[in-house]
Amino acid sequence: MTTGRPLIQARGLVKRFGDFTAVDGIDVEVSAGEAFGFLGPNGAGKSSTMRMVGCTSPPSGGELHILGMDPVRDGPAIRARLGVCPQLDNLDPELTVRENLTTYARYFGIPRRVARARAAELLDFVQLGDRADSKVEPLSGGMKRRLTIARALVNEPDIVLLDEPTTGLDPQARHLVWERLFRLKQQGVTLVLTTHYMDEAEQLCDRLVVMDGGRIVAEGSPRALIEQHATREVVELRFAAESQETFAGKLDALGERVEVLPDRVLVYVSDGDAAVAEVAALGLRPTNVLVRRSSLEDVFLHLTGRTLVD
Amino acid sequence: MVTLVLPRLVDVSAASRRSASVTERNVAALRSVYWLLLVSGFVEPLLYLLSIGVGVGALIGDLTLPSGAVVTYAAFVAPAMLASSAMTGALAETTFNFFGKMKYMKLYDGVIATPVQPFEIALGELAWAMLRGSAYSAAFLVVMVVMDLTAPARALAAFPAAVLVGFAFGALGMAIATFMRSWQDFDLMSSMQFVLFLFSGTFVPAEAYPAVLRWLVEVTPLYRAVHLIRALTVDTGGWSWTLDVLYLLAVLAAGLLIASRRMGRLLYK
Structure with missing residues (x-):
């Protein structure tokens, strides 16, 4: 209008x-x-x-x-x-x-x-x-x-x-x-x-x-923000008992950004499936793999941090 | 000229229309249970009049007023009961109910999101309190006429005076309510109200007190209200009641001003 x-x-x-x-x-x-x-x-x-x-x-x-x-x-x-x-x-x-x-x-x-x-x-x-x-x-x-x-x-x-x-x-x-x-x-x-x-x-x-x-x-716009502050896709990887950090080091080259959370590792990439293939090629065996489109939530958490605010 | 005056007039009519919408809300909220509460407001002063005015009055006999008029004790007490019931009715609505609506129901938080402004809320609530207070006053005046404690013509003159008393106390109560922090503060107010009720020339003429005390009593709002209504219903002496009218108008204006200022501060956070 x-x-x-x-x-x-x-x-x-x-x-x-x-x-x-x-x-x-x-x-x-x-x-x-x-x-x-x-x-x-x-x-x-x-x-x-x-x-x-x-x-x-x-x-x-x-x-x-x-x-x-x-x-x-x-x-x-x-x-x-x-x-x-x-x-x-x-x-x-x-x-x-x-x-x-x-x-x-x-x-x-x-x-x-x-x-x-x-x-x-x-x-x-x-x-x-x-x-x-x-x-x-x-x-x-x-x-x-x-x-x-x-x-x-x-x-x-x-x-x-x-x-x-x-x-x-x-x-x-x-x-x-x-x-x-x-x-x-x-x-x-x-x-x-x-x-x-x-x-x-x-x-x-x-x-x-x-x-x-x-x-x-x-x-x-929501779309523009996602494009600007996040990648197209996000790969969420969960690993078994071992420390996630040891894996994360190896994942750095995979995507634009890697975020290590207590329960999973997030890899921000443009092509999720390709990244998953590379993970396998590196010989890593995550217990759980999820490829999803990045959302406003990724943008939001990236911009405002994960620390709890009340 | 027209362009200068017209916006003002439009303003006033819009403001009174908005105040009326606040009054209207209270009419809509009126429920059957509430009616019982309304009745109690009328019965209370009547019981005082019968027990003390008529009962104790039988032991006391007649009284001579400052003007020289001789009246029965019941006729002396009745106008005071009218004034204090106008006070009580107005205060109940503008203190307890107003405070509850503002602080706990958060009613006005919703209202200020509309074109209605704090001053208009205050005016609308006051008008509502007066609808209630005036009903008490009218009923009580009828009782006074029936019991031959005043003449019908005097009762007619006393009615607007009782309404003014209600308005003044209503505005005062509303101003006080904006300073209240919790329900506990109301105990203090009730005590103050009771002190006023006992010593404002209600049961004993103020002339009976020592000079300093008498001066103190005579500046309290309830004394002025009692003085005004007594002058109109039983006394004949002079024009000193016009002073009471001016006093009550000043209380009304000050109360409204303070109440709406404070409401603005509390609501427009």
């Missing part, structure tokens, strides 16, 4: 909490109709960025324009055109499923009749039609998530912000959410999401940035 000015434009955007810098000068542009992802480990600054874009957290520095407006001065006008699905569901526990949507619609000044019609439509969309009169409490995690997504759509937003939309959901629920988000994307809705699921980013995002420690460490 070519609509000129990007919907979201951030330059040198900073968010500080006291001495702690959560977002450390990032540049981001999101165009209309795009599905844009923020990828990164916990504490990378994804949620802080999302809250600034959602106009519920004033930036500490840098420039931010949403829909061509200033989030601090034009907060209400911008939020009127955003749909926000926060990381933690904050549904109204005193209302029913349906009322959660109709009441929320009223916050946007949507007439009651329209609100009722839209609530019914959205409940069907997220497959909660039969739970319309239930309270929120007894719903499963997946149902609450879907309801929160439906709520984010009640004002027919131009941009939908989804902060970890499928974290904590079982596979069925995740796929249902993905499918609904994909439909929205097809309808031309601009999606901005954060995730630490690589498959989610690969499935949904046209373009994404990888964040680490409040900074952007890589940017591009």
Whole structure:
């Protein structure tokens, strides 16, 4: 889509909490109709960025324009055109499923009749039609998530912000959410999401940035990132009891990069099958061999490291 | 001129519409169990009026007010019960319920993602608290008329005054609630509320206290509220109640301002 000015434009955007810098000068542009992802480990600054874009957290520095407006001065006008699905569901526990949507619609000044019609439509969309009169409490995690997504759509937003939309959901629920988000994307809705699921980013995002420690460490389409930061294929080798390092030394010449993990050795190569043949030619006998296409996960781990961050 | 004024007007109408949507949410959340709670808010001041106003009043006899008017003890106590029930009703909604919604239900975290702003949330919650408080006041005024503790015309004049009392305490409570850290802090508030209830010229005229104490009592908000409602329902003396009105309006404005500022700080993290 070519609509000129990007919907979201951030330059040198900073968010500080006291001495702690959560977002450390990032540049981001999101165009209309795009599905844009923020990828990164916990504490990378994804949620802080999302809250600034959602106009519920004033930036500490840098420039931010949403829909061509200033989030601090034009907060209400911008939020009127955003749909926000926060990381933690904050549904109204005193209302029913349906009322959660109709009441929320009223916050946007949507007439009651329209609100009722839209609530019914959205409940069907997220497959909660039969739970319309239930309270929120007894719903499963997946149902609450879907309801929160439906709520984010009640004002027919131009941009939908989804902060970890499928974290904590079982596979069925995740796929249902993905499918609904994909439909929205097809309808031309601009999606901005954060995730630490690589498959989610690969499935949904046209373009994404990888964040680490409040900074952007890589940017591009999922495909481009894989090409840029990983090889075409990855060979995973498991060896029997012996130390993996002794083998790894011999494998160095095989691929562009070799990574030794406690339980297996990863060899990044362009041709996996050829590499496996060479492994055999070297006289090595791994107990388990897996050749796979490299994924965003390889890129992610390469860029942000394997150390656990909380 | 039009371009200068029009955006402001649009702003005000949009803001009041958004505040109303917050009030509307509370109407939707109203459930049958809650009604029982509402009834208790009306019964409590009535029990005080009957036990102390009428019961103890029988032992005390009549009282002479500063203006020279002589009234029965029940007629003296009744306006104070009205004022303090307006206070209690408003505070219950804007402290406990408001705190719970903000801190535990995280209700406003969802609301601020919409065009609704903290000031509008405060106003909407206050309007809701007042719907509740006003219902108590109206019912209590009817009881006062039926028991011949005030005249119907005076009761009509006292109603908006009771609403103002509720608004002022509601705003004050909301401001206080934004400083609360946990439910324990509310015990302190309840104690303060009870002290006000006992000593704000409710059961004993403030004139009966030593000068310093009397001065202290007369600057408390509940005293001003009692003074206002008593002036309108039983007393005849002077215009000093206009001071009460100004005082309560100031409390209302300050409370709302502090509450919305604090909410902005707490919510727009």
